[in-house]
Amino acid sequence: xxxxxxxxxxxxxxxxxxxxxxxxxxxxxxxxxxxxxxxxxxxxxxxxxxxxxxxxxxxxxxxxxxxxxxxxxxxxxxxxxxxxxxxxxxxxxxxxxxxxxxxxxxxxxxxxxxxxxxxxxxxxxxxxxxxxxxxxxxxxxxxxxxxxxxxxxxxxxxxxxxxxxxxxxxxxxxxxxxxxxxxxxxxxxxxxxxxxxxxxxxxxxxxxxxxxxxxxxxxxxxxxxxxxxxxxxxxxxxxxxxxxxxxxxxxxxxxxxx
Amino acid sequence: xxxxxxxxxxxxxxxxxxxxxxxxxxxxxxxxxxxxxxxxxxxxxxxxxxxxxxxxxxxxxxxxxxxxxxxxxxxxxxxxxxxxxxxxxxxxxxxxxxxxxxxxxxxxxxxxxxxxxxxxxxxxxxxxxxxxxxxxxxxxxxxxxxxxxxxxxxxxxxxxxxxxxxxxxxxxxxxxxxxxxxxxxxxxxxxxxxxxxxxxxxxxxxxxxxxxxxxxxxxxxxxxxxxxxxxxxxxxxxxxxxxxxxxxxxxxxxxxxxxxxxxxxxxxxxxxxxxxxxxxxxxxxxxxxxxxxxxxxxxxxxxxxxxxxxxxxxxxxxxxxxxxxxxxxxxxxxxxxxxxxxxxx
Ligand SMILES: Nc1ncnc2c1ncn2[C@@H]1O[C@H](COP(=O)(O)OP(=O)(O)O)[C@@H](O)[C@H]1O
Ligand SMILES: [Mg+2]
Numbered sequence: 001x002x003x004x005x006x007x008x009x010x011x012x013x014x015x016x017x018x019x020x021x022x023x024x025x026x027x028x029x030x031x032x033x034x035x036x037x038x039x040x041x042x043x044x045x046x047x048x049x050x051x052x053x054x055x056x057x058x059x060x061x062x063x064x065x066x067x068x069x070x071x072x073x074x075x076x077x078x079x080x081x082x083x084x085x086x087x088x089x090x091x092x093x094x095x096x097x098x099x100x101x102x103x104x105x106x107x108x109x110x111x112x113x114x115x116x117x118x119x120x121x122x123x124x125x126x127x128x129x130x131x132x133x134x135x136x137x138x139x140x141x142x143x144x145x146x147x148x149x150x151x152x153x154x155x156x157x158x159x160x161x162x163x164x165x166x167x168x169x170x171x172x173x174x175x176x177x178x179x180x181x182x183x184x185x186x187x188x189x190x191x192x193x194x195x196x197x198x199x200x201x202x203x204x205x206x207x208x209x210x211x212x213x214x215x216x217x218x219x220x221x222x223x224x225x226x227x228x229x230x231x232x233x234x235x236x237x238x239x240x241x242x243x244x245x246x247x248x249x250x251x252x253x254x255x256x257x258x
Numbered sequence: 259x260x261x262x263x264x265x266x267x268x269x270x271x272x273x274x275x276x277x278x279x280x281x282x283x284x285x286x287x288x289x290x291x292x293x294x295x296x297x298x299x300x301x302x303x304x305x306x307x308x309x310x311x312x313x314x315x316x317x318x319x320x321x322x323x324x325x326x327x328x329x330x331x332x333x334x335x336x337x338x339x340x341x342x343x344x345x346x347x348x349x350x351x352x353x354x355x356x357x358x359x360x361x362x363x364x365x366x367x368x369x370x371x372x373x374x375x376x377x378x379x380x381x382x383x384x385x386x387x388x389x390x391x392x393x394x395x396x397x398x399x400x401x402x403x404x405x406x407x408x409x410x411x412x413x414x415x416x417x418x419x420x421x422x423x424x425x426x427x428x429x430x431x432x433x434x435x436x437x438x439x440x441x442x443x444x445x446x447x448x449x450x451x452x453x454x455x456x457x458x459x460x461x462x463x464x465x466x467x468x469x470x471x472x473x474x475x476x477x478x479x480x481x482x483x484x485x486x487x488x489x490x491x492x493x494x495x496x497x498x499x500x501x502x503x504x505x506x507x508x509x510x511x512x513x514x515x516x517x518x519x520x521x522x523x524x525x526x527x528x529x530x531x532x533x534x535x536x537x538x539x540x541x542x543x544x545x546x547x548x549x550x551x552x553x554x555x556x557x558x559x560x561x562x563x564x565x566x567x568x569x570x571x572x573x574x575x576x577x578x579x580x581x582x583x584x585x586x587x588x589x590x591x592x593x594x595x596x597x598x599x600x601x602x603x
Contacts, residue, residue, distance in 0.1 A: 014374045018360070025362045025414070094324055095358035095430065099375050100347040257325065 011101050015109020016116075019083060023117055029079060033117060037072040037125045044068060044191060045132060052192055062136075065129045066217040067190025069122055069150060070210060074185060076118040077157035078178035083110045084165025085174050093256055103252035104245075107162045114158040115151060122150060137223035145230065146220040152237035153213050157181060159244035166251035185210050209236035273336040275300045275438050275469035276321060280330035283316055290316045292493040293330070298486075300437075303460065303470040305484035307477065309582060312490045314473035315355060318442050321471070322352040335437050348377060351431035352440045357423050358430065359415050365426050366411040369398035369433065376434040389433075401429040405459070421452025428459060439463065441472040445479060457483060477578050491582040504577045511545030512570045513553055514538055521563030530579055542580065545569060 023030060041064075049060035084107070087093055096106055126134075138146060164177045187201055188194070188210040194202050205211060212233040219226035276298040283291040290313045298304040308314050319325040321334055323343045332339045335349035359368045373394035389397065402408045405425040415423060424444065431439065441460070445453040460483055464470055474480055480487045481501045489497040489504070497504055515538070517525060522537045531540030543553050550569065558564045 011375060014371060018363070018371055021367065022360060022362050091354040091356035091358035092360065094319075094352060094354055095372075096375070097324055098322055098347055098350065098352045098431075099372070099434070100344050100377075101375060 008102070008105050011105035012108040012112065015105050016112040017109075019109045019113030020116060022083070023079075023113055030117075033072075033076050033079070034121055034124060036075060037068060037121045038128055040071060041065070041068045041125055041128055048191070059133060061129055061132055061134045062222065063218070064191060065125065065134055066214045066221065067185060067188075068129075069125055069217070070153065070190060070214055071182065071185045072121050072125065073118050073150065073154045074157055074181040075178060076121055077114050077154055078161050078174075078181045079117075080110050080114045080158045080161035081165035081168070081174035081177050082171050083113075084162050085168060085171045088166070088255065089171075097256060103249060103256070107159075107248055107252065110162055111155060111158040114161070115154050118154045119151070122147075136221040138221045139223060142220040142223055146217045149213060149217055149220070149230065149233055149237070152234060152241075156237040156240035156244065159241050159248060163244045163248040163251055166248060166255055184208070185214075188214060190214050209233070209240070212236055272300055273333065274298055275302070276304070276332070276334050276471060278317075278321065278330065278332040281317065281320055281327045281332060282329040283313075283320065283325070283327050290493055291320075291327070294490070294493070294495065296488060296495075298469060298471060300469055301464070301467050302485045303464045303472070303483050305480035305487045306471070306473045306490055307475070307480045307487050307578065308473070308490035309475060313493045314490060315442055317490070318352070318354075318440050318471070318473055322350055322440050323347055324352070348434075349437045350440060351434065351436040351438075353428050353431045353442065353444060355442045355446065357427050359423065359427050361416040362414060364412050364414055365402060365407050365418070365422075366398050368415060368426060369401055369430055370394045372430045373397040373433045397433055401432060405429045419452075421448055421455060424448060424452065424456060425459070428456070432463075436468070438469040438471065441470065443473055443475065446475070453479075477575050489578065489581050496581045497577070504581075505572050510572055511543050512540045512572050513543045513550060514540045514568045514570060515554075515557065515564045516566040517558075517563050518565065521558065525557055525563070531575075540570075542572065543569075 041061075044064045044067075045061045049064065052060055087106070093106065136143075161177065161181070165174055168174050168177070185191075187197070187205045188208055189205065190210065194205040194211065197205055212229060213236065216226050216230040216233040218224075219229065274297050276296060278294055278296040281291050281294040282289070294313075294317055296304075296306075296317075306314050306317060316325065320327045321332055321339060323334075323339050323346050326340065334346045337345040337349065339346050359365075360371075363371070373389050374391070376389055399408075399411075402411045405428070407422060407426060407429070410418065410422060415426065418426065428441075428444070444460070445456050448456065457479070460470055460472070470483075472479075472483065484501070486498065486500055487504060488495050512530065514531070515525075517537055517539060519537065522534070522539065525539055526532050528541070529539035530542055532538075541553060541557070543549055554564065554567065
């Protein structure tokens with residue numbers, strides 16, 4: 001690895017430590033980020049689950065766990081936007097830049113911290129769903145692939161969120177993005193199969209990235225063949241990440257070099 | 259560990275710490291800097307003095323490589339701010355108008371983080387040589403001690419007072435032992451005691467050989483701290499020199515007269531200073547007996563308007579107001595920051 005990359009990596013690690021400390025102390029947000037998945041899981045399984053027939057012959061919890069995971073991943077990743085706008089409000093970015101630290105390590109720190117936060121929420125959802133009867137049939141490789149895909153999804157949304165944080169001017173506006181992202185899993189196969197939706201919605205719901213990721217994660221966890229879905233999902237995540245990191249780089253330069 | 263900073267020993271080829279030639283910067287169609295020239299020798303304390311909106315922050319950000327000038331050139335610590343950005347950054351620190359510390363980290367955590375992100379002293383230009391964990395811890399402890407913050411090291415910055423926060427901010431900017439430090443309005447918003455503490459810190463830094471470039475709206479601050487002062491107004495320098503030189507340039511003395519109500523309204527527009535509450539007006543003068551007598555006669559030909567008078571040595575305030583008067587009305591200083599109401603004629 002080149003010297004610059006090495007130093008960039010060490011800076012990103014320090015930045016991640018910072019972001020993690022900041023999120024640990026933002027107690028309200030942390031409680032929300034951990035309580036939300038738990039509540040959503042319970043609501044979907046016990047309130048709605050009885051009435052939903054997914055046509056898969058399994059108990060609803062088995063169907064819905066990947067959906068809850070993605071819903072919460074979106075919500076958690078979107079808080080990256082708020083963290084970035086907070087940074088831009090004060091003088092800290094100037095201080096980092098005067099230490100010759102580029103935008104990438106600063107943003108990567110927020111993204112990595114977001115991933116860590118989300119994996120904590122994910123573990124919580126898994127633990128609870130096991131307790132209420134979720135019985136996945138995944139092989140160790142399937143588990144690894146499912147978690148890898150979740151991480152890729154969280155990373156993609158976190159970078160997108162970081163770019164949004166650089167675009168908007170206030171934490172409130174960043175909050176609007178959270179709302180949008182949290183809404184995306186509803187018109188997907190997260191909670192009900194897409195073929196139960198009206199035709200005009202079906203097209204979008206079947207093709208959108210959330211459905212691809214959910215179908216792949218669900219298939220992997222249940223030990224079912226997923227065909228190319230896994231690759232399609234991964235391609236979506238990689239594509240979003242590529243676009244978002246490029247946009248974030250440009251926006252960072254525009255915001256701070258004025 | 260890092261060697262203590264000190265005056266450079268041995269023969270120094272020494273380009274000036276800061277040299278700027280013809281810096282220009284516009285935002286949209288607003289010209290913020292219109293050809294700024296500056297030379298600051300190594301080890302000096304230099305003040306850039308100007309009213310709100312004069313372009314001080316813009317100038318500092320250009321010199322600190324955070325903003326690019328539209329035209330002109332500048333070197334800091336001998337390196338070009340455009341072509342050798344990384345080298346400049348390595349040699350400087352910036353403490354801006356807004357605190358650059360995390361409210362939700364403790365003082366010690368903030369400093370350790372900054373230390374981790376700072377190149378090890380003596381690492382040359384190698385980018386990978388950021389400071390290790392143990393060294394960062396030691397450096398943070400040292401700085402906390404030096405800035406009298408050890409007792410609050412493990413408290414969240416959110417609980418700090420304004421003065422403590424400013425000291426921490428300054429401490430954070432010093433982890434890398436910069437040669438040139440930029441302070442953008444370091445005492446704005448501080449209470450008098452915290453301001454005094456900060457002045458002491460600046461003098462200590464200067465005593466150790468660090469070049470200090472500070473901006474301020476407070477004339478007193480420039481007078482107390484700076485070896486030389488550049489007065490910036492409307493994007494250009496309107497004067498430069500030591501505090502004494504500037505005072506001499508305008509007028510040695512100021513004649514304060516307490517006048518009747520009627521005379522106050524007649525004379526106020528010509529005065530350099532006005533204090534309506536006490537009906538006192540100030541006028542620049544050389545201070546000789548003949549000159550003062552002539553001035554009194556001119557102001558009050560029939561001898562009924564002036565009740566009392568007093569002669570003062572001119573303050574930097576007088577200089578500042580005289581020098582910045584010709585340009586179209588700079589924003590007045592916030593109420594309560596000056597004892598006297600400045601007149602912008
Ligand atoms: N990023 C910017 N975009 C547009 N205008 C700016 C920007 N930064 C500063 N200005 C304008 O430039 C002028 C000088 O600003 P500044 O350098 O901050 O002055 P000072 O620090 O002396 O108060 C102000 O009128 C301000 O509104
Ligand atoms: Mg300013």
